[in-house]
Amino acid sequence: EAGVTQFPSHSVIEKGQTVTLRCDPISGHDNLYWYRRVMGKEIKFLLHFVKESKQDESGMPNNRFLAERTGGTYSTLKVQPAELEDSGVYFCASSQGSYRGIYEQYFGPGTRLTVT
Amino acid sequence: TQLLEQSPQFLSIQEGENLTVYCNSSSVFSSLQWYRQEPGEGPVLLVTVVTGGEVKKLKRLTFQFGDARKDSSLHITAAQPGDTGLYLCAGARGYNTDKLIFGTGTRLQVFP
Known part of the structure; x- marks a missing residue:
C-alpha cells in the first residue's frame, strides 16, 4: 500500500510568486492534514480536512494560504503571494479514523519551500 | 510558549x-505519539500511548506515558547506529481532536 505522497519535494520561488503544493493521502483515508515546520521551530498544525470539508483551519497563518481537497481525494495548498517567512517544510498527513478517540496520523515526506 | 518540551x-x-528522551508539558494530553524522522523524510509513527502510566515496548524501545498524562519518555536499550534520527513527541489535547502539538525534537546520533 502506497503511503502519503507529496509533490514537489522541493520548490524555490521568489517573493511575490505563487506556489501550489500537492498531497495524495493513503487510499481510503478520509482525514487529511497539513502541517508546517519553519526553520528552528517545531512542526505546527495548519488545517484538517474530513473528506472534502475543512474540519479545522485554525492553524492557517493568513489569507495568503488556500487549501482545497477536491472530491475528498488529493489536496492542494496554495500560497499566493509567497513571503520570505513562508519558507519551511510543509508536511501532509492522513488518517483513517479514530480508535478510542485517537487519530493515528501518517506523514508524507514533505515539500521543502524556499522563498527568496 | 512551547507546550511540549x-x-x-x-x-x-x-x-x-542506553538513553532516555523526555517529553514534558504542564498540560494534560489525551494521547501522545512518538515519531522518528530521518533527513528528507516525514515523521514515521512509532507508538501511541493513551492511558496514564501506560508502558509500551517496541523491540529495544520502551515508551511510557506519565500517570498524569502530562509527560512521556522514550528509553532505548543498547542503541544501534540505525537508531540515529530525530525523535519527536506529539500530543493531542482532547479526545476526538486531530490537531497534533509537536515537541521540538531530540536529535540522536549513535556512533559505531
Whole structure:
C-alpha cells in the first residue's frame, strides 16, 4: 500500500510568486492534514480536512494560504503571494479514523519551500 | 510558549549505550505519539500511548506515558547506529481532536 505522497519535494520561488503544493493521502483515508515546520521551530498544525470539508483551519497563518481537497481525494495548498517567512517544510498527513478517540496520523515526506 | 518540551535537544552516544528522551508539558494530553524522522523524510509513527502510566515496548524501545498524562519518555536499550534520527513527541489535547502539538525534537546520533 502506497503511503502519503507529496509533490514537489522541493520548490524555490521568489517573493511575490505563487506556489501550489500537492498531497495524495493513503487510499481510503478520509482525514487529511497539513502541517508546517519553519526553520528552528517545531512542526505546527495548519488545517484538517474530513473528506472534502475543512474540519479545522485554525492553524492557517493568513489569507495568503488556500487549501482545497477536491472530491475528498488529493489536496492542494496554495500560497499566493509567497513571503520570505513562508519558507519551511510543509508536511501532509492522513488518517483513517479514530480508535478510542485517537487519530493515528501518517506523514508524507514533505515539500521543502524556499522563498527568496 | 512551547507546550511540549523535549530533552535533551541533542544526544551523541556510542553503540551499545542506553538513553532516555523526555517529553514534558504542564498540560494534560489525551494521547501522545512518538515519531522518528530521518533527513528528507516525514515523521514515521512509532507508538501511541493513551492511558496514564501506560508502558509500551517496541523491540529495544520502551515508551511510557506519565500517570498524569502530562509527560512521556522514550528509553532505548543498547542503541544501534540505525537508531540515529530525530525523535519527536506529539500530543493531542482532547479526545476526538486531530490537531497534533509537536515537541521540538531530540536529535540522536549513535556512533559505531
